[in-house]
Amino acid sequence: xxxxxxxxxxxxxxxxxxxxxxxxxxxxxxxxxxxxxxxxxxxxxxxxxxxxxxxxxxxxxxxxxxxxxxxxxxxxxxxxxxxxxxxxxxxxxxxxxxxxxxxxxxxxxxxxxxxxxxxxxxxxxxxxxxxxxxxxxxxxxxxxxxxxxxxxxxxxxxxxxxxxxxxxxxxxxxxxxxxxxxxxxxxxxxxxxxxxxxxxxxxxxxxxxxxxxxxxxxxxxxxxxxxxxxxxxxxxxxxxxxxxxxxxxxxxxxxxxxxxxxxxxxxxxxxxxxxxxxxxxxxxxxxxxxxxxxxxxxxxxxxxxxxxxxxxxxxxxxxxxxxxxxxxxxxxxxxxxxxxxxxxxxxxxxxxxxxxxxxxxxxxxxxxx
Amino acid sequence: xxxxxxxxxxxxxxxxxxxxxxxxxxxxxxxxxxxxxxxxxxxxxxxxxxxxxxxxxxxxxxxxxxxxxxxxxxxxxxxxxxxxxxxxxxxx
Numbered sequence: 001x002x003x004x005x006x007x008x009x010x011x012x013x014x015x016x017x018x019x020x021x022x023x024x025x026x027x028x029x030x031x032x033x034x035x036x037x038x039x040x041x042x043x044x045x046x047x048x049x050x051x052x053x054x055x056x057x058x059x060x061x062x063x064x065x066x067x068x069x070x071x072x073x074x075x076x077x078x079x080x081x082x083x084x085x086x087x088x089x090x091x092x093x094x095x096x097x098x099x100x101x102x103x104x105x106x107x108x109x110x111x112x113x114x115x116x117x118x119x120x121x122x123x124x125x126x127x128x129x130x131x132x133x134x135x136x137x138x139x140x141x142x143x144x145x146x147x148x149x150x151x152x153x154x155x156x157x158x159x160x161x162x163x164x165x166x167x168x169x170x171x172x173x174x175x176x177x178x179x180x181x182x183x184x185x186x187x188x189x190x191x192x193x194x195x196x197x198x199x200x201x202x203x204x205x206x207x208x209x210x211x212x213x214x215x216x217x218x219x220x221x222x223x224x225x226x227x228x229x230x231x232x233x234x235x236x237x238x239x240x241x242x243x244x245x246x247x248x249x250x251x252x253x254x255x256x257x258x259x260x261x262x263x264x265x266x267x268x269x270x271x272x273x274x275x276x277x278x279x280x281x282x283x284x285x286x287x288x289x290x291x292x293x294x295x296x297x298x299x300x301x302x303x304x305x306x307x308x309x310x311x312x313x314x315x316x317x318x319x320x321x322x323x324x325x326x327x328x329x330x331x332x333x334x335x336x337x338x339x340x341x342x343x344x345x346x347x348x349x350x351x352x353x354x355x356x357x358x359x360x361x362x363x364x365x366x367x368x369x
Numbered sequence: 370x371x372x373x374x375x376x377x378x379x380x381x382x383x384x385x386x387x388x389x390x391x392x393x394x395x396x397x398x399x400x401x402x403x404x405x406x407x408x409x410x411x412x413x414x415x416x417x418x419x420x421x422x423x424x425x426x427x428x429x430x431x432x433x434x435x436x437x438x439x440x441x442x443x444x445x446x447x448x449x450x451x452x453x454x455x456x457x458x459x460x461x
Binding site: 243264273361 | 423425426428429430431432433435436437438439440442444445
């Protein structure tokens with residue numbers, strides 16, 4: 001934790017009358033990081049990150065990169081209600097009509113994991129340093145690491161050198177590969193046109209469509225899924241279920257007739273994600289075939305373009321064999337024969353590979369929420 | 370306790386008072402340092418053919434890495450539509 005001589009509240013106070021204050025300041029600087037993760041200006045920056053996570057990104061042009069795709073979003077303040085933001089996907093030509101989003105949902109959309117889990121499982125580690133953003137803006141760089149020992153994921157955050165606001169976030173997995181990047185590329189809100197917003201209540205207001213995986217609970221999933229539901233009985237430290245979803249995918253049909261029926265569970269520690277899909281084997285095969293044909297959306301911004309070559313299937317027993325495909329950025333695990341369903345786990349290698357195997361090994365039939 | 374009494378009566382704290390605080394801080398600091406560096410780093414020990422308690426792990430190149438899909442939740446978005454536009458086989 002940085003509590004150097006230039007860090008305001010952490011500065012030593014000279015003189016006999018200031019001795020107690022100096023001791024108190026020293027105490028705050030030494031214990032503060034243990035309790036709150038920051039002191040002095042770092043505490044201000046931690047507060048700026050908290051504001052970003054809870055209240056959403058500031059106005060401007062934001063680029064969000066995953067492993068496979070990137071997109072650019074214009075964000076502007078809502079003209080009437082500070083609880084909301086105006087948001088539009090950046091595109092060429094013409095003014096963009098914004099949709100209206102609750103502030104916190106925008107950060108959740110950018111970062112995927114809930115901020116509450118991030119706050120619980122990650123802690124600020126120092127010292128930070130002056131370091132420009134990817135686009136060359138003067139900034140101060142801090143890093144948050146897992147409280148769990150010997151885990152290598154991290155969230156790197158760059159704060160504006162003048163305003164202290166969040167300019168850039170990069171989440172990295174265990175071998176340093178970037179799994180997520182969020183960049184404020186400009187303070188301009190582009191061609192987002194607040195005049196084109198259509199306030200007026202239900203059916204007339206441009207509410208941004210938000211993915212709400214929490215809206216389906218396990219109880220509902222059990223009622224909806226027409227096949228036995230299985231779920232991990234063990235999770236890596238800090239991980240919790242943050243979503244449960246059931247879908248019938250009209251875009252993917254088995255034999256061109258029946259839509260694929262898929263139950264999915266999503267787990268997170270606030271940064272890392274574990275996604276588990278459950279379907280009957282024929283549906284999982286159809287979905288796998290469809291998804292295998294997909295290419296990266298926009299030039300593989302995650303830098304994982306090199307894939308191991310396909311070499312045909314390996315001989316595997318019908319049960320208790322976990323089939324794995326992995327590269328530097330992703331791991332896919334598939335287990336067939338458990339309760340008559342196929343289970344596929346997707347992850348971005350935030351954890352050691354053993355942990356994902358243990359998750360699959362712990363799968364058990366779920367009969368009650 | 371004696372130190373606290375002296376502080377409450379307004380007397381200047383002796384050098385030992387500061388030393389006690391420093392010792393506490395040092396202990397906390399040492400504990401923090403030990404906590405942050407004392408653990409061993411787990412290794413990614415999953416190898417082709419590795420057997421866990423009930424699972425046998427095999428690297429299977431026929432399992433796709435699902436370019437463009439990082440979580441199944443993304444299926445709810447436009448992933449499949451973009452797959453149709455990107456054509457089959459790209460990126461593989």
